[in-house]
Amino acid sequence: MKKVTAITCLFLDIGGVLLTDGWDHHARQRAATNFKLDLAEMEDRHHLTFDTYEEGKLTLEEYLGRVVFYQKRPFTRAQFRRFMFAQSKPYPKMIALVAQLKARYGLKIAVVSNEARELNAYRIQKFKLDGFVDAFISSCFVHVRKPDADIFRLALDIAQAPAPQVVYIENTPMFVQIAEGLGIRSILHTDYMSTCAKLASFGLQNDEGVIHATS
Numbered sequence: 049m050k051k052v053t054a055i056t057c058l059f060l061d062i063g064g065v066l067l068t069d070g071w072d073h074h075a076r077q078r079a080a081t082n083f084k085l086d087l088a089e090m091e092d093r094h095h096l097t098f099d100t101y102e103e104g105k106l107t108l109e110e111y112l113g114r115v116v117f118y119q120k121r122p123f124t125r126a127q128f129r130r131f132m133f134a135q136s137k138p139y140p141k142m143i144a145l146v147a148q149l150k151a152r153y154g155l156k157i158a159v160v161s162n163e164a165r166e167l168n169a170y171r172i173q174k175f176k177l178d179g180f181v182d183a184f185i186s187s188c189f190v191h192v193r194k195p196d197a198d199i200f201r202l203a204l205d206i207a208q209a210p211a212p213q214v215v216y217i218e219n220t221p222m223f224v225q226i227a228e229g230l231g232i233r234s235i236l237h238t239d240y241m242s243t244c245a246k247l248a249s250f251g252l253q254n255d256e257g258v259i260h261a262t263s
Contacts, residue, residue, distance in 0.1 A: 055250050057156040057209035059200075059227070060146065060181075062163060064219035065237050067175060068137045070167045075135040082131060083116075083123055090115060101164045104188035108166040133167065138175050141240045147180040148255045149247070158183040158207045160200060160216070162193045183207060194223045200230050215250055217243060 063069035076094060080087035093115045101111040112125055150157050159181050163171070165188040172178050185203040187193035192202065204211060211231035218224050224234040235246045244254050 053212045055153070055155065055215050055233075055252060056213040057158065057207050057215075058146065058149065059158050059160045059203055059207075059214055059216040059218075059232065061218045061220070061223070061237075062159055062161040062168075062171065062177070065217055066139060066142050066146070066159075066177065067171055068135065068139075070136050070163060070171060071132060075132070078135070079128070079131055083121070083128065085116065093118070099193065102162050102187045102193050103191050104165055105191065106164075108164065111164070133170050133174075136167075136171050136174065139240075142243075143175070143177075143180075145240070145244065145247075145254050149252050150180050152255070153252060155252075156183075156207050156209060157181045158185055158203055158209075160185045160194070160203045160218075162187045164188050194220075195226055197226050197230060200227055200232065204230075204232075215247070215252070 060066060063072070069075065073091070076090060077087060079085065080090055097106065097111060097114045100106050101108075108129065109125070112128060116128060117125060146157060149155055157180055159177070161168070161184075163186045168184070168186050168188055172184065183203075183206050185199060185206055187199065190199060190202050192199045204214070207214070212233075214232045216224070216227045216232050216234040217237050218227065218234060219237045221236055224236045227234045233250060235243055237243050247254065
């Protein structure tokens with residue numbers, strides 16, 4: 049029987065895995081309702097500039113200037129920023145799961161995410177992600193974003209982990225396929241229990257003991 053390569057490193061997305069998405073369509077829809085903005089116009093401007101913002105080539109202030117404050121508003125930038133940041137909520141069971149697996153198996157943990165700098169920094173600090181994540185390969189830091197496969201190659205280099213020793217947890221099917229194309233075993237995350245089961249199939253059993261890994 050072929051021996052399965054032991055996993056030494058977990059790659060994780062943040063939005064949709066550890067936390068809610070930071071600034072997705074639903075969050076922008078809520079912002080448009082709350083601040084009485086034209087959603088269609090806001091979305092058009094967002095899509096024209098967001099890639100540049102996520103690649104760390106625009107500040108939050110520049111992004112807001114292009115997308116919201118290109119005309120006079122009855123609310124302040126500070127009010128809008130607070131609303132943006134407040135959209136981030138944690139998935140406590142997923143955070144606990146990753147911390148448990150790190151402690152139990154001595155795993156390296158690396159985030160591979162598309163996030164803009166200020167929002168990324170807020171989410172790392174607010175939810176104490178740096179308490180268990182060893183490296184953040186965030187698009188705003190490395191100036192490359194998924195679906196560019198180079199972000200995964202960078203993550204492998206930074207983590208110093210061969211692709212067969214890595215499992216990647218991601219909620220976007222295309223990004224899972226790209227990682228798998230580089231030899232990284234990947235889990236399409238839809239919910240906590242199915243991800244636990246898939247991790248167990250790779251030999252990583254969670255502390256609850258609900259899922260039993262086969263050796």
